[in-house]
Amino acid sequence: MHNSEFRLISVFLLFSILVLSLLFLFFYSWEGNSFWELNLENCRYILLDTLPLLQEEVRANNPYEPLGFFFQIWRWVWESSFLPGNPKDEMLVNLNSLSSPRAVPREVATVSSRLEIDPHLYREPDITEKMDVAIFHTHTSETYHDDVRPVDSTFHVLPPGENRGQVVEVGAFLAQALEEKGINVIHDRDIYDQVYSMSYIRAREGLKELLNEHKNLNLILDIHRDGLTNLGMDVVQTDVNGNPAARVMFVISKEAGQENLRVARELAEIMERKYPGLFRRFELREGRIFNQDLNPGLILVEIGGVRNSLSEALYTAELLSEVIYEYLRQKRGGY
Numbered sequence: 001m002h003n004s005e006f007r008l009i010s011v012f013l014l015f016s017i018l019v020l021s022l023l024f025l026f027f028y029s030w031e032g033n034s035f036w037e038l039n040l041e042n043c044r045y046i047l048l049d050t051l052p053l054l055q056e057e058v059r060a061n062n063p064y065e066p067l068g069f070f071f072q073i074w075r076w077v078w079e080s081s082f083l084p085g086n087p088k089d090e091m092l093v094n095l096n097s098l099s100s101p102r103a104v105p106r107e108v109a110t111v112s113s114r115l116e117i118d119p120h121l122y123r124e125p126d127i128t129e130k131m132d133v134a135i136f137h138t139h140t141s142e143t144y145h146d147d148v149r150p151v152d153s154t155f156h157v158l159p160p161g162e163n164r165g166q167v168v169e170v171g172a173f174l175a176q177a178l179e180e181k182g183i184n185v186i187h188d189r190d191i192y193d194q195v196y197s198m199s200y201i202r203a204r205e206g207l208k209e210l211l212n213e214h215k216n217l218n219l220i221l222d223i224h225r226d227g228l229t230n231l232g233m234d235v236v237q238t239d240v241n242g243n244p245a246a247r248v249m250f251v252i253s254k255e256a257g258q259e260n261l262r263v264a265r266e267l268a269e270i271m272e273r274k275y276p277g278l279f280r281r282f283e284l285r286e287g288r289i290f291n292q293d294l295n296p297g298l299i300l301v302e303i304g305g306v307r308n309s310l311s312e313a314l315y316t317a318e319l320l321s322e323v324i325y326e327y328l329r330q331k332r333g334g335y
């Protein structure tokens with residue numbers, strides 16, 4: 001083969017490749033602009049790229065797979081040129097950045113006791129004003145054994161961070177019982193355990209807003225239920241006036257201050273006098289603050305445990321409303 005013939009063939013091949021590439025570009029750009037639209041097919045393709053579990057399925061239906069090699073060449077030419085990027089690729093970049101691995105903090109049961117205390121939020125009780133009560137739930141998804149919804153092994157309603165457990169029903173029942181007695185109550189139903197290990201940190205922000213909006217809060221109840229599944233029924237259940245009731249435990253941080261403990265002791269004394277056996281015990285914990293540094297009247301209240309029923313917890317809420325009413329009446333010298 002002469003050199004002139006070889007050169008002619010080479011030029012022809014290069015020219016053919018260029019023409020085919022241009023035709024390929026024209027075909028995909030002209031086809032109803034579907035490649036650039038956020039249509040159903042492109043949404044599916046985005047999901048395949050960003051969700052690894054889907055990549056094994058329906059891959060054969062990817063419209064770009066049969067010509068993947070040429071598509072990559074064309075994509076490189078397009079992205080290397082002055083032409084604007086397509087919306088699908090821009091979305092893929094952003095979605096992939098969102099799905100990139102992040103450092104997951106280890107479980108944090110409470111905020112560190114070394115957190116700086118907000119002095120303007122730490123208020124001494126003022127018995128000259130009508131005292132209001134706030135109720136909230138740091139672990140909003142906690143529930144009892146008779147909840148028919150899906151739960152995890154420690155009885156938190158699933159999916160995590162999206163549903164309110166039966167403890168919120170108990171809080172609502174307690175709030176209603178107190179309001180019927182003429183007590184102003186704020187029931188915070190916000191979900192704070194979207195990420196369980198960050199629950200107390202998220203609840204802290206909600207409490208700060210609550211305290212700024214309601215200056216008269218002198219009793220704040222963080223209502224839980226005991227998460228231990230191996231407790232005997234005699235530990236979490238008692239009989240009051242012939243009805244089964246969930247027993248009550250107060251959890252207090254040693255770092256929070258003596259005022260929180262004093263309030264809890266006064267509530268426990270009234271409870272033991274009115275309903276013997278209903279109060280289970282105090283639990284004093286070191287190294288955990290439970291956000292009790294924000295207000296001297298903040299008490300963590302565990303109403304029963306996972307083995308109790310909702311009806312038992314609701315009955316206890318009714319009894320607890322009587323205890324709180326008497327506590328506030330004593331503070332005001334008559335409510």
